Amino acid sequence: MSEHKEDTVAFGFREVGADEKKGLVREVFSSVASRYDLMNDLMSAGVHRLWKDAFVDWLNPQPGMAILDVAGGTGDIAFRMAKRARAKGGAAAITICDINLAMLKAGVKRPEASDSSITWVCGDAENLPVETGSQDAYTIAFGIRNTTHLDQVLSEAYRVLKPGGRFLCLEFSKVAAPGLDRLYDVYSFAVLPRLGEMVAGDGAAYRYLAESIRRFPSQTAFAKMIVKAGFSQVKFRNLSGGIAAMHSGWKI
């Protein structure tokens, strides 16, 4: 697992060809799309909602802001941002971009999707179909872990942002609190796949989820990658003892 060949990437704990990962991740999310939101609630006992609220708080969306929400799947982040901007007196322009059409279709069906400030597009975070320098903010929540080439995703994020634009990422991270790490291991490798089997009918998909979380770089390692992509003032904040973390950076 520690050995990395040039042409392979991590898919959970397996090494797969770089070309193969995209298809495998697509299968995982296509298979769970219709029950994804329910699963998130069960898996995190509703805590994912608090994390997402904290994430949107940190962005502080304003009316008129152009926001690209990548891997935005079923709309959880975008709906919150749209609501927040409207509470401040106007609509933001939010584009949800996800590589998985099944996830987008599940999102379009939700009642909040009727908000006219939200548009939907199927696209790849590594090759975004979005104009250079067009966005005030780029958000990605629980998505970047599933991409194949992190550096390419970050460089695309940088490209689509306007000067002065902001990158904000929410992702599972490395548990910092002592004792919590072992408990979390038991939960994610013993409980989570079984829960996935029962609710979404796909234990393997949720085993992938647990494994991919462990493979993702630590808070500081990921922050370094964001800096390397060109961003300034890179900061992170832990959530729930580091089970999740938010990273922020600015294109100056």
Add this chain to the structure above:
Amino acid sequence: MDVDPKLLEILVCPLTKTTLIYDRERQELISKKAALAYPIRDGIPVMLPDEARALSESEQR
């Protein structure tokens, strides 16, 4: 279902990052530079080269 004009304003070809032509009849977004037509499914543009149709020679003119 028509694509939202606000979305069309910011969309480019993911390969060439150049502007697209909206073919409303066929529900496609055409990248002349990449010689690809990206499908629009249920109003959602699918901007993935693997899902796109290669333009014929006459279409590329």
